Amino acid sequence: MVVVGRMGQGEGEAMVKSIEIPECRYAGEPTLVRPRSNPPRHALYLSNLDDQKFLRFSIKYLYLFKRSVSAESLRASLARVLEDYYPLAGRLRGCGGEAGDAAAEDKLVVDCNGEGAVFAEASVDLTVEEFVEASARPNRSWRKLLYRVDAQSFVGVPPLVVQVTNLSCGGMILCVSFSHCLCDGVGTAQFLHAWAHCTAKPGAEQLPVSPFHSRRMLRPHCSPSVAFPHSEFATPAPQENPSAGYLSQLLQSQPLVPVCVTFRPAEVLQLKRNCVPSLKCTSFEALAAHVWRAWVRCLDPPPVLRVKLLFSINVRKQMCPPLPAGFYGNGFVLGCAETTAGQLVSGTNPRAAVKLVQAAKKRVDDGYVRSMVDLLEERRGTRPDLSASLVISQWSKLGLEEVDFGEGVPLHMGPMTSEIYCLFLPVVGDLHAFTVLVSVPEAVASKFEYCMKDVWEREGEEDGMRDYERVEMGI
Template sequence: MNNSIEIPDCYHPKEAVLICPSTSTPKHTLYLSNLDDQKFLRFSIKYLHLYKKSVSVDVLQASLSNVLVEYYPLAGRLKPSQEHEDKFLLDCNAQGAYFSEAHLNLTVDQFLHASSKPNKTWRKLLFRLDSQSFLDVPPLIIQVNYLSCGGMILCTSINHCFCDGIGSAQFLHAWSQLTSKPNAELSVKPYHIRHLLKPRIPSQISFSHPEFHCHDPSFNVTQFILSQPLVPVSVTFTPSQILSLKKLCVPSLKCTSFEVLSSHVWRSWVKALDLPPFLPVKLLFSINVRKKMRPKLPIGYYGNGFVLGCAETSVDRLALSNLQYSVKLVQQAKDCVTDDYVRSMIDFLQERRIKPDLSSSLVISQWAKQGLEDLDFGEGKPLYIGPLASEIYCLFLPVTGNLHAFTVLMSVPQSIAEKFEHLLVNFDEREGNEDDGKEKLFV
């Protein structure tokens, strides 16, 4: 297991400042859809990008001010709705994004040498505003960290109620584009309106939406995990390793890299935890619905345009079956997401403002395939991209310089970390062809 680098104390030459749009922007209240305003999305997505060469504070702040003209909602603030106190709205008031500058005695090479696993000291790399509630947290916070070698670490925090991973990547690409080419037209214009995903009147809930249903409250896997010391596990899968996983499913089943890797991680997680055999378990993962809606969501839609796919089975079925079984479950979960399904979920959330069931679920968030590894502010692409912290949900991260590789990062109980990593790395390439009766029970 690789070590994680400890971040030294940062020197802040000045107080954090508010960066406002460079010209006047619309002042109005923006509706948040039920996909935006889900309770489980009330946090910020925090990105870390490492660069060999730095860009000056003045240039970054000027380009940020310019891009906030186009993405003016990110300079606003959340506020509660007068009609429903549990519902949030977006006040587009041009109050601004927080921007902080820091310097630290650290080199790019030192960070790269042990950067696969975040630790608590990494939080120094992002400005933290004292706040009493989630509503008080600005939607956009940025800190540029200048390294002693001339490189930089750029950290951004983007409110998940404003946008999903695709939307936040769209904003970051727009910012980088205006930094490297200040006079350029944005390649993708943001689409702000969220009314396209309003609930229907009357509601038409035509699906069961299993991601919200709790089957067995007698054993809470999440509480079991959080009751123990946690450590991050990070494993990179090369294209050849992913191909080996796919070979366990062919010729009877063709699958994508995400389908096979998410299934493999889910099985490994369940096996490592040694859970009760008949316990129901779920795999939850985001499914982009922009092209599944009828009509499709407009190009540039950067709000939350995803729903959670839900694959579910029992511990014993998942552990004893071969990989094809879990891949089929993932594919079935993806296939059921249609325009009707999404509309039904929006209506469901209108009537029941609840969180997904996380009591026995592994949640996977896909950061790869969003172009985050291509974010160029004028001095080259990042050498590393990742989160500021490792959580119990699983991240699929892009690997710089290898488009078809993935890094799996998540925190697990220290007592099972070695077993979990072993299961991830040492999968049995003969598994798909075994004749063992137990293996064939659930294919």
């Protein structure tokens, strides 16, 4: 297991220093890359899964490549792939109004006007080796590697923004920002592979997967019918969950620092073995339950506090009929596991937590998804309950780390920043490994690292925690 320490640790502690990115030198003003031919001009309907308020942000990927690809080649291939993915060259707007009008932005559509994706080219005094040495944990300076578009609101930001940064050693960092309202992780991976394919094979006319644009199959019923309870959106009343504000206050009371732990196949297998023979589970189920328990243990909320685990579930195949091949819109919903903090962390066996994760996955079918779409229609603007929730977004198993623009797969692939929600990231070169990245309050970061890496290696969690506390107090 690889553990990456936090900024500011002493020399005797396991750590990887976070690298500060120097200022980028831009080759000129960013350009707009338009589709190679005129795209169909229309307004693309966004489903209620696309148009959720909590998805009004951009998914930002950072890739590090040993050898650079010319900006001219990347522009040309981007123009080619935008012929097929023309909505990404359009602009978001509110129905019946201009971008920036809060009332108009209540419901969004994509104006497929071919205005173009933003493309910036820069250089920086940094080598591949320098970045690799400290690439496990992002920091705020990494934001320099993506051109910032000035806009009054999220709606004013183009759906696709790209920056290619040439390194002093001949390598390249590629940062890509996608509007989450247009596509999810599966969709972004599909687009990146298409772009890489067109770059590596100039003149290629056929994409690996043809994109499917329409989201009409996810439209709500004429008379919305919410047939299922959706606890992922339900905020308990204060009298039902009197300690509900505890975690929110803790998370806002001090700086958050990223903690990153890589689970190699042997550790993942150990997590799964803790559940057999009475319970069989997937790698995701075992790891999600483990991270959830570690997160709650380190935050140490009152035992009566109801805590939730929210995690993305790809529903493309759960729908009846399944969503069409090439669908790149938001085809996921949030699964929700829920219990009290005391019940979640009690005892040494993770089976109960794994069962909660499995039950949350099992209840998501076509009827459940359509009930959620109708709920979002009835209660426009509703958001997931994040008051005492850990949110997991799974970037692994999407093939994001296999994107090859013709000069080899990346040496590093990950997010530009670390957020309060948790990412399960792929590990380049190891299909069965996971990197877990999440930001936690600075005061509990060491405890969270401990719970993540050691809790399953102890004969008893309580004995292990007492050992940890003795070390922390210098006993």
